[in-house]
Amino acid sequence: MGLLETRCSQDTAPLAVDPLTLGEIVENGLCIGCGLCRSIAGPGGVEMVMTPEGRERPVVLRALDKPTLEKINAVCPGTRIAGPPADGAALTDTVWGPVERLVLGSAADTTVRFVGSGGGTLTALGQFLLNSGRVKFVLHVAASRSMPMRTERKLSFDAASVLEGAGSRYGPAATLVDFNAILDRGEPFALIAKPCDITAVRNLARIDPRVDEHMRYALAFVCGGASDLTKSEQVLQRFGLSEDELALFRYRGHGNPGLNRIESRDGRAFEISYRQLWEDEDKWMIQPRCKICPDAIGQVADIAVSDAWLNGGPAVEDEPLNGIIVRTKRGLELFDAAVEAGVLRIKRESGIAEISELQSHQVRKRRAVWARLTGMGIAGKPVPFVTDLALRDCALQNSLAENLAEGRGARDRARRGRLGEPPAVPRVTILGDR
Numbered sequence: 001m002g003l004l005e006t007r008c009s010q011d012t013a014p015l016a017v018d019p020l021t022l023g024e025i026v027e028n029g030l031c032i033g034c035g036l037c038r039s040i041a042g043p044g045g046v047e048m049v050m051t052p053e054g055r056e057r058p059v060v061l062r063a064l065d066k067p068t069l070e071k072i073n074a075v076c077p078g079t080r081i082a083g084p085p086a087d088g089a090a091l092t093d094t095v096w097g098p099v100e101r102l103v104l105g106s107a108a109d110t111t112v113r114f115v116g117s118g119g120g121t122l123t124a125l126g127q128f129l130l131n132s133g134r135v136k137f138v139l140h141v142a143a144s145r146s147m148p149m150r151t152e153r154k155l156s157f158d159a160a161s162v163l164e165g166a167g168s169r170y171g172p173a174a175t176l177v178d179f180n181a182i183l184d185r186g187e188p189f190a191l192i193a194k195p196c197d198i199t200a201v202r203n204l205a206r207i208d209p210r211v212d213e214h215m216r217y218a219l220a221f222v223c224g225g226a227s228d229l230t231k232s233e234q235v236l237q238r239f240g241l242s243e244d245e246l247a248l249f250r251y252r253g254h255g256n257p258g259l260n261r262i263e264s265r266d267g268r269a270f271e272i273s274y275r276q277l278w279e280d281e282d283k284w285m286i287q288p289r290c291k292i293c294p295d296a297i298g299q300v301a302d303i304a305v306s307d308a309w310l311n312g313g314p315a316v317e318d319e320p321l322n323g324i325i326v327r328t329k330r331g332l333e334l335f336d337a338a339v340e341a342g343v344l345r346i347k348r349e350s351g352i353a354e355i356s357e358l359q360s361h362q363v364r365k366r367r368a369v370w371a372r373l374t375g376m377g378i379a380g381k382p383v384p385f386v387t388d389l390a391l392r393d394c395a396l397q398n399s400l401a402e403n404l405a406e407g408r409g410a411r412d413r414a415r416r417g418r419l420g421e422p423p424a425v426p427r428v429t430i431l432g433d434r
Contacts, residue, residue: 019066019069019070019072019073020069020073020079020382021060021064021069022037022046022058022059022060022064022069022072022424023060023423023424024382025076025078025079026057026058026421026423026424027420027421027422027423028381028382028419028420029288029289029292029419029420029421030076030078030079030288030289030382030384031055031057031058031076031078031289031421031424032077032078032194032196032226032287032289032290033048033055033056033057033058033172033173033174033226033287034077034174034175034176034194034196034197034200035048035056035058035153035174035175035176035177035178035179036072036075036076036077036176036177036179036200036201036204037058037072037076038058038174038177038178039176039177039178039179039180039181040068040071040072040075040180041060041064041068041072042180044061044062045060045061045062045064045068046058046059046060046061046064047059047061048174048177049424049425049426049427050150050172050229050426050427051422051424051425051426051427052422052425052427052428053228053230053421053422054171054172054228054229054230054231054232054233054285054427055172055228055229055287055421055424056172056173056174057424058424059424059425059426071207074203074206074207075200075203075204075207076200076203077196077197077199077200077203077289077384078289078384079382079384079385080203080384080385081196081199081294081295081384081385081386081387081389082199082202082203082300082386082387082388082389083097083295083299083300083386083387083388083389083390084097084098084299084300084327084328084388085388086388087328087329089327089328091352093352094390094393094394094397095352095356095362095363095366095367095390095394095397096297096299096325096352096355096356097295097297097299097327097389097390098299098327098328099325099326099327099352100326100327100328100329100331100332101324101326101332101335101349102323102324102325102326102349102350102351102352102355103323103324103326103346103347103348103349103350104308104321104322104323104324104346104347104348104349104350104354105119105121105321105322105324105344105345105346105347106118106119106120106121106124106320106321106322106344106345106347107119107120107121107123107124107320107343107344107345108124108342108343108344108345109124109343111163112124112127112163112166113320114254114255114320115163115166115167115253115254116166116167116253116320117166117167117168117221117252117253117256117257117258117307118256118257118305118306118307118308118320118321118322119256119308119320119321119322120166120320120322121305121322121324121344122192122219122221122305123162123163123165123166124338124343124344125192125219125303125334125338125343125344126138126140126156126159126162126190126192126219127159127162127163127343128334128337128338128341128343129190129216129217129334130156130157130158130159130162131159132337132341134188134190134216134217134334135187135188135189135190135216135217136157136187136188136189137155137156137157137187137189137190138155138156138162138189138190138191138192139153139154139155139175139182139189139190139191139192139193140153140154140156140162140165140175140191140192140193141153141154141165141169141173141175141193142154142164142165142169143165143169143248143249143250147243147246148246148247148248148249149171149229149232149233149236149243149246149249150171150172150229151169151171151172151173152173152174153173153174153175153176153177153178155182166253167250167251167252167253167254167258168221168251168252168253169251170226170227170231170232170251171226171227171228171229171231171232172226172228172229172287173194173226175193175194175197176197176200176201179201179204183208183210183211183214185214186210186214187214188214188215188216189214189215189216190215190216190217190218190219191215191217191218191219192219192220192221193218193219193220194220194221194223194226195220195222195223195293195295195296195297195298195299195300195301195304196223196289196293196295198218198220198298198300198301199295199300201215201218202218202300216330217302217303217330217331217334218300218301218302219301219302219303219304219305220298220300220301220303220304220305221298221304221305221306222296222297222298222304222305222306222307222323222325222359222362223290223293223296223297223298224286224296224312224361225284225286225287225290225291225293225296226286226287226290227284227285227286227287228285228286228287230285231284231285232249232251235260235262235272235277236262238272239262239270241262241264241270245264245265245266246262246263246264246265247263247264247265248261248262248263249261249262250262251277252274252277255317256314256317256318256319256320256321257274257307257314257317257318258274258317259271259272259273259274260272260273260274260276260277274314275313275314278313288419288420288421291372291419292369292372292373292376292383292384292410292419293365293369294366294369294370294373294384294386294389294391295389296362296365297325297359297362297366298325298327299327299389301327301328301331302326302327302328302330302331302334303324303325303326303327303328303331303334303335304325304327305322305323305324305325306322306323306325306355306358306359306362307322307323307358307359308321308322308323308358309358310357310358312358312359312360312361312362321347323350323355323358323359324344325355366391366394367394367395367397367398367402368395368398368402368406369391369394369395370391370392370394370395370403371395371398371402371403371404371406371407371410372406372407372409372410373386373391373410374407374410375406375407375408375409375410375411375412375414376410376411376414376419378407378411379410379411379412379414379415380414381414381419381420
């Protein structure tokens with residue numbers, strides 16, 4: 001494990017000269033299913049499918065030439081993960097990155113606070129961006145109308161549409177599946193998404209100037225990981241339901257955290273608590289890419305929003321509240337304007353020590369990722385090219401024994417194939433899948 005002590009010039013080593021194929025990205029556990037590769041490959045090049053494991057994954061429909069694969073490798077958040085540029089933030093923390101301001105707050109509107117996850121901050125900001133004319137539309141995700149347990153990308157052009165997409169969605173979501181077409185609209189927009197989705201778009205901005213021209217704001221939620229759809233299917237099995245019976249599948253919201261609520265087309269309703277949904281950590285079914293994520297805290301966003309529960313989980317239904325991490329000057333201007341307009345309310349100022357307690361699992365992951373990636377590399381597996389995210393400095397906050405344990409564990413799991421996944425194929429129709 002000598003690399004744990006000697007590699008210091010950058011966060012991880014670069015990928016091989018030859019670009020990885022989409023199959024290699026998927027099978028080595030690097031894909032998160034954002035869909036940007038489909039957008040880049042163009043019509044008829046790549047299709048996103050739901051796999052038997054319950055993940056949205058790309059399947060190549062025709063051979064992709066090397067320039068296309070090189071472009072995909074340059075933007076894929078499984079192959080390249082770059083941190084934010086150094087722009088003189090008010091505070092830069094080793095673990096938490098750039099911070100212009102850090103507060104505990106929420107949406108001011110009672111309906112938005114109730115319907116949204118946590119404190120409804122992201123929903124309120126999306127509505128404000130549209131109502132103030134700063135953007136023409138918001139790109140985010142929402143429950144599928146036809147298959148409500150599933151999540152699909154959504155364009156919202158008014159505040160009511162944004163509210164329809166409020167609430168956390170824990171399953172797979174190909175947010176960027178038609179991102180090129182969105183850029184072709186030539187209109188100012190905002191993106192509300194997972195940190196890895198924003199990483200992909202920031203990567204694309206380096207080679208496509210339309211991103212910075214049209215995407216005015218990127219807002220992220222602090223992410224605990226994207227679960228497989230099979231996690232949700234287990235909930236249905238508990239109640240003897242199939243997916244084609246569903247009229248509603250709400251993961252949380254309508255409270256903080258709110259109940260996981262299921263409604264069938266014939267009028268039956270079922271509920272379990274947030275704690276019941278996530279009580280068995282062995283059954284969380286978090287996607288492989290999430291376990292090596294170096295930026296689940298949204299350092300490349302303009303504003304990142306977290307839950308505000310001690311140790312990352314609620315004991316009871318709690319006060320609607322978010323941790324609001326303003327990361328950029330652009331984000332700070334937006335935040336101040338939203339507060340001044342009465343869209344957001346601030347409970348009080350916060351700080352690194354408090355957010356580290358409220359999101360302690362994010363601190364542990366940030367400190368573990370460098371050793372995990374190093375262990376994967378020692379096992380001969382491709383790892384993302386990570387820059388400007390202080391992974392080694394985070395790892396130095398661990399003891400040598402802790403780093404060795406993380407690195408050896410990742411090495412051994414990678415050698416046994418436990419950090420990868422099977423080739424992407426469409427799942428067979430089960431439980432009402434269509």
